Amino acid sequence: MEKYDIIGYPRLVRLNPNIPWKTRGNGAISIQVGKDGKKKIKIGEINGKDIVSSLELTHDLEKSDNKKIKNIVKEIVEKNARIEDENTNPGFVILKDQPDGETYKKSVTQIVTISEIKSFLNSIGADFEGYKNCRGLIGATSAIAWSPLLDRTYELISYRQQRRWGTKRDVDSKSVKKMDTSCKTTFDNYDYENKHNRLVPNSPCPILYGIRGDDVKDLVKASSIVESEPVDSWLIFETNQGTDDHLQKKNIADVQSYQSVIVKGSIVQNPYTIDGGHVIFTIKDTTGTIDCAAYEPTKEFRNVIRNLCMGDVVEAYGGIREQPLTVNIEKIHVEHLTTIVEKIENPVCPNCGKHMKSKGMDQGYKCKICGTKSDKPIVREKKRIIHTGFYEVPVCARRHLSKPLKRMYR
Ligand SMILES: [Zn+2]
Numbered sequence: 001m002e003k004y005d006i007i008g009y010p011r012l013v014r015l016n017p018n019i020p021w022k023t024r025g026n027g028a029i030s031i032q033v034g035k036d037g038k039k040k041i042k043i044g045e046i047n048g049k050d051i052v053s054s055l056e057l058t059h060d061l062e063k064s065d066n067k068k069i070k071n072i073v074k075e076i077v078e079k080n081a082r083i084e085d086e087n088t089n090p091g092f093v094i095l096k097d098q099p100d101g102e103t104y105k106k107s108v109t110q111i112v113t114i115s116e117i118k119s120f121l122n123s124i125g126a127d128f129e130g131y132k133n134c135r136g137l138i139g140a141t142s143a144i145a146w147s148p149l150l151d152r153t154y155e156l157i158s159y160r161q162q163r164r165w166g167t168k169r170d171v172d173s174k175s176v177k178k179m180d181t182s183c184k185t186t187f188d189n190y191d192y193e194n195k196h197n198r199l200v201p202n203s204p205c206p207i208l209y210g211i212r213g214d215d216v217k218d219l220v221k222a223s224s225i226v227e228s229e230p231v232d233s234w235l236i237f238e239t240n241q242g243t244d245d246h247l248q249k250k251n252i253a254d255v256q257s258y259q260s261v262i263v264k265g266s267i268v269q270n271p272y273t274i275d276g277g278h279v280i281f282t283i284k285d286t287t288g289t290i291d292c293a294a295y296e297p298t299k300e301f302r303n304v305i306r307n308l309c310m311g312d313v314v315e316a317y318g319g320i321r322e323q324p325l326t327v328n329i330e331k332i333h334v335e336h337l338t339t340i341v342e343k344i345e346n347p348v349c350p351n352c353g354k355h356m357k358s359k360g361m362d363q364g365y366k367c368k369i370c371g372t373k374s375d376k377p378i379v380r381e382k383k384r385i386i387h388t389g390f391y392e393v394p395v396c397a398r399r400h401l402s403k404p405l406k407r408m409y410r
Pocket residue numbers: 349350351352353367368369370371372
């Protein structure tokens with residue numbers, strides 16, 4: 001079988017997180033390959049063997065290479081894909097040139113149909129193959145179309161020995177905390193408040209853990225700190241995780257189901273808690289109103305939200321569910337806090353110097369001696385517990401694509 005070099009890092013690309021029929025993480029993988037690569041670097045280990053990648057291409061592939069590459073990919077997909085799983089609809093795409101960024105942008109922010117992607121692939125003369133309903137073609141195409149030029153992060157993924165697949169993972173939380181504090185360019189490692197080790201997936205997949213970060217060297221160091229069951233193999237991916245690529249700034253009236261948006265407005269309905277512990281409030285801009293929600297899984301983030309009140313101006317970042325249109329908040333920028341006043345005592349009569357008496361709920365006040373009326377009690381400004389600035393959901397509730405505040409202030 002012909003051998004090809006991997007160019008750069010394999011790419012792990014996350015797509016629209018609000019698609020109801022998505023696979024768990026809505027991720028896709030792309031790999032660039034060539035021949036006679038130069039400047040080789042180590043990007044992983046499989047079966048004790050170093051996996052190297054070339055940073056530069058010596059020369060381009062021939063058209064005839066397409067068929068050879070297709071055979072290699074086809075064999076791997078057909079051998080490894082869990083075709084029998086009803087949600088597994090794999091697909092692969094081989095392209096000589098990267099499609100324009102619009103293809104990626106659409107798949108990370110909106111809904112792309114299978115027929116749309118097939119006609120696109122046909123129009124550019126792509127080599128591709130889809131299995132079952134062929135939905136995998138959407139991810140495959142988009143993963144090739146993503147460019148890491150604007151923003152990107154890395155993830156070091158380590159894999160379990162096959163005999164352990166499906167069993168409980170052994171990854172020591174104490175070592176994860178140690179890694180978290182000593183490798184500053186990593187993120188979303190450990191949730192201290194909720195005691196949640198975010199490195200470890202919940203599904204029974206072959207992944208042991210994934211460490212996300214901005215710096216490849218730091219990731220390798222980080223994985224040497226994490227203590228776990230034996231690592232079978234590991235590989236570093238370049239990814240769009242933690243980039244906020246899924247978000248679009250929108251007027252409230254333009255918000256649609258399944259999008260992820262940034263909407264700005266003033267709060268017109270105070271936060272309130274509904275059954276299940278979800279906290280809801282309503283914001284308004286010049287085009288309309290929309291509900292925003294901090295759902296129960298966002299834990300202590302809900303307490304931040306509860307401190308907001310009518311008149312505050314916020315920018316909410318989050319995904320939109322199908323119905324009703326509600327922003328599932330991933331993070332929030334509190335731009336302006338309104339002044340809240342609280343009554344401390346009844347007004348004093350300007351003639352008699354005595355406190356007036358209340359005439360009843362919302363009825364104002366009246367001096368018992370001279371009859372002078374007032375509707376203004378003595379007030380003071382209430383101290384707000386919340387400050388302006390950004391707040392984000394805890395690590396345990398973080399979405400793959402959400403940019404952690406840690407990355408925003410860098
Ligand atoms: Zn009086």
